[in-house]
Amino acid sequence: MASAPAGQIIDTYWNGAIEAQESLPPSIPRPQLWHWHDWTDQTWAYRSELYEYVAADTVAMHAVITAPLNMPADWWTSARTALQNITTIDTARVTVQPGFLAWAMPRYLGISASDYTALPWAPAHGDFHFANLCAPALRILDWEGWGLAPAGYDAAMLHSYSLLTPDVANRVQHELAHLLATPAGRYAELTVIAELLDAAEQGINRELTEPLRRRAATILGRSAVAAGGSG
Incomplete structure (x- = not known):
């Protein structure tokens, strides 16, 4: 779950997980990002992310x-x-x-x-x-x-x-x-x-x-x- 004041989102961090999912090769061991969902209210932006479960x-x-x-x-x-x-x-x-x-x-x-x-x-x-x-x-x-x-x-x-x-x-x-x-x-x-x-x-x-x-x-x-x- 991520949140930021509307209009103050830093793209590097806000989109980093999604861009990692799209760009990183399978040879790098990491949990997969399966889904994400964005929504806003009058003052804040929110994102939820669903990852592969990691037992370790x-x-x-x-x-x-x-x-x-x-x-x-x-x-x-x-x-x-x-x-x-x-x-x-x-x-x-x-x-x-x-x-x-x-x-x-x-x-x-x-x-x-x-x-x-x-x-x-x-x-x-x-x-x-x-x-x-x-x-x-x-x-x-x-x-x-x-x-x-x-x-x-x-x-x-x-x-x-x-x-x-x-x-x-x-x-x-x-x-x-x-x-x-x-x-x-x-x-x-x-x-x-x-x-x-x-x-x-x-x-x-x-x-x-x-x-x-x-x-x-x-x-x-x-x-x-x-x-x-x-x-």
């Missing part, structure tokens, strides 16, 4: 990981395959707005997004964290925000949300090193960090603030990334 639980209840996880090797193999298949989708949808990065990267990281324009972008799930991933058989939920983002964005998000549990963060780095341990992957991490620091400033997952700053400092080769974008 999500890996975690929340995006921010605060306890160890023990995912088997074959789950990580499935995740790597799915992430590769996502990047092959043909789309003009955009998950990360360049204008936001032009504003947020100087503010939160003390860097300019224009320094990274030569690095590739690719289709991404856009909200790839353990609360949207099922196990033991991988299913990827919540496709509302998928679209183009810096290459490696999904792996970077999984890593950033795991920073409070170093063993999990280290496992993500190890299993997804082909995406993260590259110039593009480091830029993707900085992108996610800027987004999550902006969210933390608004009161969302504030507990990630210091780990995110420390991670950004490591990527940038600094001793610290301070609040407000000073390095």
Whole structure:
């Protein structure tokens, strides 16, 4: 079920699930969207969606990981395959707005997004964290925000949300090193960090603030990334 004030619908998120159903290949493990229905009243628009039932639980209840996880090797193999298949989708949808990065990267990281324009972008799930991933058989939920983002964005998000549990963060780095341990992957991490620091400033997952700053400092080769974008 989705709702939004009439006249204020953000198409990227409002239509994301439908466009995923129409665009994503069967090789990407996800619940099928079978039906949807729209209606409005004088001030609000509504959409109901009927999905295929998924019996498996999500890996975690929340995006921010605060306890160890023990995912088997074959789950990580499935995740790597799915992430590769996502990047092959043909789309003009955009998950990360360049204008936001032009504003947020100087503010939160003390860097300019224009320094990274030569690095590739690719289709991404856009909200790839353990609360949207099922196990033991991988299913990827919540496709509302998928679209183009810096290459490696999904792996970077999984890593950033795991920073409070170093063993999990280290496992993500190890299993997804082909995406993260590259110039593009480091830029993707900085992108996610800027987004999550902006969210933390608004009161969302504030507990990630210091780990995110420390991670950004490591990527940038600094001793610290301070609040407000000073390095």
